[in-house]
Amino acid sequence: MTVQEIIDRAKDDFDQTGDGTFSDTQLLAIFNEGYTDLCRNTEMLDKQSEVTMSALDGVLTIPSDFLHARQTRWSYNTQLYAKSHRILDYDQRDWKNEVGTPEYSVYFNFDQMRLKPINSAAGTVTFRYTYIPADLTVSDSPAIPLVYQEALVDFIVAQMFVIVKEYNNANAYWGNYLKRRARAKRQSRDGQRTPDTLTTQRPVNVFSYPKWDQGYRTK
Amino acid sequence: MNWGTIRDLAQVKLQDSGNKIWTDAQLLKWANESLSDLIIGSEGNTKYFRFEGESGTRAYDLPEDLYEIRSVRVNGRKIFGKTSEELEDLDRTYLVALGRPDWYYLDGINQIAFHKIPSWTDSKTTFDSELGVLVNVDDDFEVSSEFGVTTEILDDSGSERYLVHPLEGAVIDWDSEPYVIDIFYSYKPASMSLDTDTPDLPGYMHYAVLYGCLKEAFARDGQGQDENAAEFYTQRYKELEKEFFGRSREFDRGQDQMISMQPPSWGSDQDWRIRVFP
Numbered sequence: 001m002t003v004q005e006i007i008d009r010a011k012d013d014f015d016q017t018g019d020g021t022f023s024d025t026q027l028l029a030i031f032n033e034g035y036t037d038l039c040r041n042t043e044m045l046d047k048q049s050e051v052t053m054s055a056l057d058g059v060l061t062i063p064s065d066f067l068h069a070r071q072t073r074w075s076y077n078t079q080l081y082a083k084s085h086r087i088l089d090y091d092q093r094d095w096k097n098e099v100g101t102p103e104y105s106v107y108f109n110f111d112q113m114r115l116k117p118i119n120s121a122a123g124t125v126t127f128r129y130t131y132i133p134a135d136l137t138v139s140d141s142p143a144i145p146l147v148y149q150e151a152l153v154d155f156i157v158a159q160m161f162v163i164v165k166e167y168n169n170a171n172a173y174w175g176n177y178l179k180r181r182a183r184a185k186r187q188s189r190d191g192q193r194t195p196d197t198l199t200t201q202r203p204v205n206v207f208s209y210p211k212w213d214q215g216y217r218t219k
Numbered sequence: 220m221n222w223g224t225i226r227d228l229a230q231v232k233l234q235d236s237g238n239k240i241w242t243d244a245q246l247l248k249w250a251n252e253s254l255s256d257l258i259i260g261s262e263g264n265t266k267y268f269r270f271e272g273e274s275g276t277r278a279y280d281l282p283e284d285l286y287e288i289r290s291v292r293v294n295g296r297k298i299f300g301k302t303s304e305e306l307e308d309l310d311r312t313y314l315v316a317l318g319r320p321d322w323y324y325l326d327g328i329n330q331i332a333f334h335k336i337p338s339w340t341d342s343k344t345t346f347d348s349e350l351g352v353l354v355n356v357d358d359d360f361e362v363s364s365e366f367g368v369t370t371e372i373l374d375d376s377g378s379e380r381y382l383v384h385p386l387e388g389a390v391i392d393w394d395s396e397p398y399v400i401d402i403f404y405s406y407k408p409a410s411m412s413l414d415t416d417t418p419d420l421p422g423y424m425h426y427a428v429l430y431g432c433l434k435e436a437f438a439r440d441g442q443g444q445d446e447n448a449a450e451f452y453t454q455r456y457k458e459l460e461k462e463f464f465g466r467s468r469e470f471d472r473g474q475d476q477m478i479s480m481q482p483p484s485w486g487s488d489q490d491w492r493i494r495v496f497p
Contacts, residue, residue, distance in 0.1 A: 022231075026231045029224075029227070029228050029231065030228075030231075033228070033426060036422070036423050036426065037423075037426070040423045040462075041462075064422070065422070066421075067423070067466075068466070085289060085290060085403065086289075089290055089297050093296055093297040094295060094296050094297075096292065096295050096401075097295035097296075108265045108266075108403070109263075109264055109265045109266055110263055110264065110420065110421045110424075110466075110467065111421070132421075132422055132423045159232070162232075162448060162451055163231070163232055163234060164234075165445065165447070165448070167447050170451075
């Protein structure tokens with residue numbers, strides 16, 4: 001579906017024809033709010049990006065659309081493991097002066113990452129990460145699979161009903177949105193849309209056989 | 220999103236594009252309050268502040284935007300914090316003792332102070348410290364100190380002194396350069412004032428500023444008050460605040476390091492414990 005089609009479906013559910021209460025521009029803004037919310041919560045979109053670093057740079061700015069790292073590598077072949085300032089500070093009080101081949105990534109602020117040790121030579125940091133997509137226009141199509149785009153219709157309609165203060169209708173659509181969002185989140189974890197071949201791919205944080213079995217049977 | 224875009228969206232949700240009920244100034248005030256509260260709620264914004272000490276100066280001004288100190292380093296080496304009462308117990312001369320800092324403490328609310336007071340010199344004949352022992356050696360001799368350390372004469376133009384650690388017996392560094400002090404801290408972002416100003420938060424958190432603004436607007440007494448809408452946007456705000464808190468834990472933004480560590484539902488203490496102490 002294009003964004004315009006999603007907006008039109010939302011207007012239909014809201015029983016609005018033409019511009020009515022909401023203009024398409026206003027609904028596009030609400031769509032982008034929902035699109036960001038869905039992609040943020042489910043972490044369903046991921047991509048790869050590279051940052052080239054000179055020797056002794058040590059600190060880099062991570063991509064602006066970065067949400068969560070799936071893998072971080074130094075010069076394509078060394079996995080960088082995440083460590084916190086706090087852990088490193090207690091393990092090794094001089095860690096920030098260390099120079100060598102990077103082994104750890106240390107995130108700080110929401111947009112910075114430090115290498116530990118500081119890179120002694122030039123190299124490339126490769127991020128594989130989940131991201132927040134850019135806002136769309138009405139002629140674009142969302143990057144998420146078609147099956148999850150229904151959730152965006154629910155989001156828009158729920159917001160429309162909140163704005164006009166029809167809270168019963170708003171709650172119904174908002175409940176639908178949250179349910180679809182939760183389902184999309186479960187499905188969009190690494191490997192979850194493939195058959196369950198490994199025990200670790202069971203779709204729960206803490207393994208619960210009844211929940212897993214229920215999820216398995218409903219597939 | 221910049222403030223102009225956030226405000227326009229807020230006005231759509233408030234159905235008040237003509238500012239009949241809420242003024243732009245009110246919306247901006249609530250947005251800035253939310254922006255500030257998010258930092259206290261999430262501690263997500265951190266940065267470094269680096270400065271050079273002045274030999275003999277005990278206390279230094281902290282950055283104005285500081286909310287909480289995360290760590291302090293002197294020449295790259297982490298030092299730990301204590302209260303002035305603890306330092307009083309540790310060393311009754313802590314207000315005057317000179318040397319290489321081992322501890323930091325807050326002096327009032329806006330200053331950081333060090334024990335020992337940062338002190339160095341490039342004159343090797345006047346350097347003094349309680350940490351070690353100064354060994355006088357004459358030109359062109361090889362000497363042994365009473366601590367068993369043999370030192371070579373490095374300077375053949377005159378006598379030279381070496382700082383010897385009293386317990387370990389090793390010659391330790393000579394401090395002749397100003398100490399470089401790094402403070403890593405969480406900060407309060409700059410307030411927005413112009414339409415073109417952008418909240419100092421990741422893009423997806425700009426909506427939290429919007430929700431924070433809306434919850435205040437709907438909760439305000441008078442025309443336009445709506446408890447249901449205020450509650451709805453409060454819940455939206457809290458969801459994002461919790462999630463940002465979860466994501467801002469430095470460890471959490473890295474990839475899962477153990478097979479069983481799956482992405483948690485953000486903000487849950489239980490999930491966080493599972494993640495950190497699996």
